[in-house]
Amino acid sequence: MAATAGAACRAVVARDLLIAARRRSDVLTTFFFFVIVVSLFPLGVGPDPDTLREIAPGVVWVAALLAAMLSLARMFGADYADGTLEQLVLTPQPLTLLVLSKVLAHWLTTGLPLVLIAPVLGLQFDLPGDALATLLVSLLIGTPALSLVGAVGAALTLGVRGGGALTSLLVLPLYVPVLVFGAGAVTASATGMGAAGHLSLLGAMSLAALVFAPWATAMALRISLE
């Protein structure tokens, strides 16, 4: 049974990655949304390097939050519409693991690209080398939590009126701790305080989300499909 569950998870991940590869525009939209939002801030705030260096951690992290939230509708939306989700729920494999696989695929296609481009955007804000590395690490640790917690919101709002705006209302307050410690880590590193404490707490949150969120998402999916 364990082997079949593993095979099912791999199949789900492979399928979602294949779909993402075939519909590249979906993935690229989120990616460029992130890049554009971050690039808008210097235009609004002014090009003073000191100010930019100060606001960079918050700007990049808030943009990451918004990008993650924007991509949530795609996590289950298409599968819900064409009935695939129902079949997933009916399979004998534990739904929690299948949900986890879908979240993993979602993170690989939307979270990971943000993590990789973030240091380049950090350069635009004149962040020093240490802070750039911390930005990368903090996003690497924190964005999985965004995908995991977001999955609960995405599952709850499946097929509901005003889905997108509603999802943001449900999910953004729950993202607050991740934002606080993610941006806090970069700020701490930029001011020479050391980011280890922030990063540990961020990791703790991601792990907690890893334990609770798939379970809550599976429950929410069953409710949505009733």
Place this chain on the structure above:
Amino acid sequence: MNWFKYSSPQTFYPLAGRMVPWFMGIAVVLGLVGLYLALFAAPTDFQQGDAYRIIFIHVPAAWMSMFIYVVMAFWAGIGLAFNTRLSSMMAHALAPTGALMTFIALWTGAFWGRPTWGAWWVWDARLTSELILLFLYLGYLSLVAAIDDPRRADKASAVLALVGAINVPIIYFSVKWWNTLHQGSSISMTRAPSMASIMLTGMLVMVFAFWAYSIAAALMRVRCEILDRERNAAWVKALGGV
């Protein structure tokens, strides 16, 4: 006595109807006594002047806002676990009162902060987490409103309430650390000078008044919810005139 007797909407509806006037009466009497103590009996604070009297509304509202969220999550969880209709209705009925209390706490806090701190708003840990609590209430209410099927709305909102309840302490501590890491907290609400006992009495009376009001409001709302959902049931039709 069989407590589960009142877990059915049909039996709870008249019971709630009998309880509402009592709690409303307690709320009014205690509210008047509390306001008398707050506005006339309690002495003027020598540091803050008369502005401190806002706490007689502010503190009870802030306590209720947090407590109601816990109670709401509790009923939502019971409704989800045991599939009891009345528990979910109770959770829905509590949410607007909780949101109202959160709003009152924030609003009166701003009125208190202006003369005392010289600012309508500061990003203090308590203020920020209270604001996020308001967002959680609003998310809950809009999810309930967005789903047409009441049973699905019950369960979906219950999951959200429970996820929120797990998150509330995390949010509180993260905001607290966030603030202390950015700057030493220059203003603290916990450093209140030891209160005169008349002030404390007034505040406790007001707290109980808010409790009674919240219970009465939630019961009235749950009665409406019961009537709305059971409108096709024989017992509702038999009530007549409703």
